[in-house]
Amino acid sequence: MKTDYLIALMEKTSLLVMLFLLISRLNTFKSIFEKEKYSKKDLAVISIIFTSLAIMATYNGIHYKGSIVNTRIISIVSGGILFGPVVSIPAGFIAGAHRYFIDSGGMTSVPCFISSIMAGILSGIAHKKIPKSSRAFWGILIGMISENITILLIYFISKPTDLAIDIIRAIYLPLIVGQLGIGFMVSIVQVIEKDKKEIEVRKKAEITSLQRQINPHFIFNALNTIASFIRFDPQKARELIISLSTYLRHNLEFNDKPISIKKEIDQVKSFVEIEKARFGEKLKVIYDIDDVDVKIPSLIIQPLVENAIIHGILSKEKNKSGQVIVSVKDLGEKVKVSVEDDGIGIDDKVIEDLYSGNMPENKIGLYNVHLRLKLYYHRGLDIKKLDSGTLIEFYVGR
The missing domain is CATH 1.10.1760.20 (Arp2/3 complex 21 kDa subunit ARPC3)
Structure with a gap:
């Protein structure tokens, strides 16, 4: 019994x-x-x-x-x-x-x-x-x-x-x-x-990897641009030095702790000012930013803007200008962050590779952002190929 x-x-x-x-x-x-x-x-x-x-x-x-x-x-x-x-x-x-x-x-x-x-x-x-x-x-x-x-x-x-x-x-x-x-x-x-601790270890390794990927070509080009402005517009050169300093400081302070989205936008603006100085009228960037107070992983938005400029706008036909819209919208319980460009449009193969984890090395920045967002929020980037350009979005919970 x-x-x-x-x-x-x-x-x-x-x-x-x-x-x-x-x-x-x-x-x-x-x-x-x-x-x-x-x-x-x-x-x-x-x-x-x-x-x-x-x-x-x-x-x-x-x-x-x-x-x-x-x-x-x-x-x-x-x-x-x-x-x-x-x-x-x-x-x-x-x-x-x-x-x-x-x-x-x-x-x-x-x-x-x-x-x-x-x-x-x-x-x-x-x-x-x-x-x-x-x-x-x-x-x-x-x-x-x-x-x-x-x-x-x-x-x-x-x-x-x-x-x-x-x-x-x-x-x-x-x-x-x-x-x-x-x-x-x-x-x-x-x-x-x-499992969470193992994810954290991977996350830190990925953050360290991304931190080391400060593009040396960007630094070289930025210094050349500043040098050229020193000769005919010293005031602009000083402003660009401040922008480059802000950009580099943000990268050097980069860690796995979330930061204010406002600080992240400042980093984006520093990067954009240098790029606009390089490419002049060819590049236009619009900011549509709601006043929100949320924290996000550092160095998340800037790589998306960089990707939009390099692979979207600058890949257009010669002498054709382009526009990037950086948007942060308050949706109540969530905040939507998006980067939209009117460039050549992302290749469908790139979207497929990103979601499958098979990204080529020249798109590793985009993949790192996608992966880090998944680690933090269990949801990565939403990427859409538009009739003219690309829209990349992600959501941040409050």
Whole structure:
């Protein structure tokens, strides 16, 4: 009999763990689990997830002589060990109350209600006191302690005593062994955190790579342009030196920390002023910038503008001028950033290569921007070939 219930409960535990694994793979929830700090909204979503899993576990439980053998405690403790009391205490209280009201006359309903709340409190307290590396072990231990509280309460509260003892003998081992499921649920989130750290390492490597790609030809051409202005327009030469200084300083300060979009636009303007000095009337740049206060990864917009000028405008027929529009629009919850040119238009093969990760070396700047945006926002560049020119967009969440 005990073996039958043990096998049945392990199946229920496996189902719970598998369901949580599927939930954790959804981008909406995965992006929350990857964060180092959680907002109130994030914690509310996480609490709903673990509360729902705990309630589902009760419904999916095994009935035995007035008791319901289930995996409710696994969800409550996992939420507390991983995310703290803000998640586990509401989950423990709501799931415990649910367990009580669906079987309010049952002899184990009160013990289960109390132990659910205790599981939420104990795991929430343990969250801040134990190292991350030990969460799986302590989660299993607290799960076992919580279920022992359930058993003790059944023994002392539930009547008749003979029936209570019979229930305890049948369900004790399955409940205790089932707590191994906590270890699996904790491990799922730890794997997500590990993947995030690996992404961060890749991100830093890509940022370092991009930082080293300050085009030496641009510097050389900029200095030649400044030298030519020194002879007939010293004031313009001074302005270009300031623009070049701003451009270089921005590149040298380049790191993986987000910066104000206003600072990024200043970098773009410094770059554009030098290019306009080089190409004169051939190049026109329009800025359509809303007053927004958001942060974005550094050196994101300038490579897009550079790409529009070099591969769009300057590739047009000789003596034909071109226009680039740099736009930052406030859409409420998001900010849309776009760079549009009326040049020759991007090749469809380039768009295909970018989305497939097979970019040629002369377009590596565009690909790096696309990849970094995906790492930060899980969505890269949207590129459209227009009837005349190219439109590149991306979105920044607030």
